[in-house]
Amino acid sequence: MEKLVVATASLAGCFGCHMSLLDIDERILDLVEIVDFHKSPINDIKEFTRDCDIGLIEGGCCLDENVHVLKEFRKHCRILVSLGECAIMGGLPAMRNGISVRECLEEAYLNGPSVRNANQAKILPNDEELPVLLNRVYPCHEVVKMDYFLPGCPPDADLIWNALTAILENREMHLPYELFKFD
């Protein structure tokens, strides 16, 4: 059987979901028997050089760069999975959604207690190299089509393991209630 190819990305997330992916522990050895990892922060492959079967996306989109990365993933991955609360709902970063971008920037660079006197020139960073904030944090499915959603903050390692093996074996996923109840 040909190995399936998996790519992962962390957009506006905290890498907690990637940590959870690593929490499948020694089963990662079983995993690499059946999948190859392509573009991913885990192996530091930065560009797509081939099409992949599965893309795991952690985090929503808060910057234009996130949107570009997500669209790249959509282009190169047959199946795209929202991994965790931030990818599905925007999560913690989306707490800024009720506040205007200007207010956020001013708080961060002009008025916040830690910067109040440090930024005398009152500059809001605007170098061309810097990615641009979106007007709000978007969950992934509001930007591109997502095929599956794995809830959790982070999703349990077993949940990720179950999902990956289900896709690999082309069967329905086993989703016991305990895996996605959060309190």
Place this chain on the structure above:
Amino acid sequence: MEESISSILEGHHHDPTRLMDILIDVQDETGFIGDQAVAQIADGVGLSVADVEQTRSFYHFFSKKPTGKYAIYLNTSVNACMMGHDAVARTFEVEAGIPCNSVTRDGLIGLFDTSCIGMSDQEPAAIINGKIFPNLTPFRVKELIRDIREGKSVDELVVEGYGDGQNSNSDIRAVVNNNIRKIGPVLNPNYKPGEVIRKKLPEMTPQQVIDEMKRSNIRGRGGAGFPTGMKWEICRQAESDEKYIICNADEGEPGTFKDRVILTERPKLLLEGMVVAAYATGAQKGILYIRHEYKYLKTYLEKLIEGAHKRNLMGRDIAGIKGFDFDVRIQFGAGSYVCGEESALIESAEGKRGEPRDKPPFPVEKGYLDKPTVVNNVETFCSAVKVLLYGAEWYRSFGTTDSTGTKVLSISGDCRYPGIYEVEWGFSVNDICGMAGAEDVMAVQVGGPSGSLVSPSDFDRVLCYADLSTGGSLIIFNHSRDLLQDVVLNFTSFFIEESCGSCSTCRIMPVILRDKLIKILNARGVKQDITDMLSWAEVLKASRCGLGQTAANPIITSIHNFRHLYDQKTRGEARYDTGFDLNKATQEAMMATGKFVMSE
């Protein structure tokens, strides 16, 4: 201001259950209800500031900030928009020099949007300081603003003749027209007020009255169609020291205005019906709950109630029947569609936010002030009087087997003769279009936004409880209308505006559905969006009241009956489009950081 609020509180005996009246009076007298007023009222009636604040903030016609010496509320309903609302609204804005929902700097003119005000047959219409100004045109708006600036009083602003019938009564003096086009047995003017109370009631026991109601098979006219006799009987059997009769005259369903006409032309019939219900159930107190938009009828109706007392048709030992006491008070709403739901109406009459209650218990067991309460529609009470007057057999000779009697319809939209029609149940949509002089009809909205948008292929369907049930609102659209943009979007926005916010389903899902609809209207939609709307709308059925449960009806019924309109606007192949626009999403940050300057 403090003094006038004190005297208002005094006038209502510092009664917390009369908070609505207190707030209405304060709003009328001072033009707004600020935090200071809220604190004073809370202190005066012995409620917490939060309790007063939540009632104040719930209703559209209560304002935290001054609404201007002349507060203009312009209707935004479908009918208004069809008859030229946009041009009128723009003229108001230009002439007053302010955008809608704001007040001029000198505090003279306030301009506000409002949901349907019950003038669908004479739109566009506005309410200025409680007075109705129908049939507005841009020219008329210029006159109005000019006259306001010249310092004329609201009464002096009226230059048109008064409307037909009682609208010219010295206690009403409204420019409003009744437009009664077809009279049936209930609206029939050959009726002597008080006859049933004086001649029929003394000969009948309350149970006999109920039995007659049951034999007539009369059902509630508000739309839900609960058997009236059964409702009265349950209330009669409920044990309690106090019972209430409430008349629901809070018709807020866009396109409905029949209650306004009945309140103007047949109020004595209505009041007599309430007395009959009181006799049957053993209630001693009644409340006539009228929507705020009809406040111009206040003096007129109060005098009629006074007159009924004088003639012993209300008060003590009515019509000489020992121990039969009954009195009615008028309760005005303050601008809220959901208060048309009976339990929300009761909450509102108790001075609280108009949020529907959990059921059971139903109002007949635990209603106003937790006492057994009958809530009936205006038309139901009127019909009940005729049932007693001419008998159940007579009444059953009208209509169909499951829907006996007649229905008063409010017909508006694209037709030659908009107005009030009393017809027997069993009329088809086609009949109605013919009657109203409607041509080139593309669709008819039966039962208002919460009803269904019916296409010509279904025009042979009939009005009755088993097929097309309706509270009486029919809006006709001809082929010049863009149904999705002009009708469905307007209705969906109406539900969003009027949701009480209690159930998350009704608070959130209509917004999601509207966004999907806008996406389709902006040509970004795909087939998936249509199927999403249909399946997601199911969620709304979990809402507590009819408003939430039917909030998706404009979208669902238009998808079912006018699918081609959606298909035209969505792209052929089933591709996915989230509607995300990166340029728009980054614009704000680009401007904030100076990377991008908006060109003029």
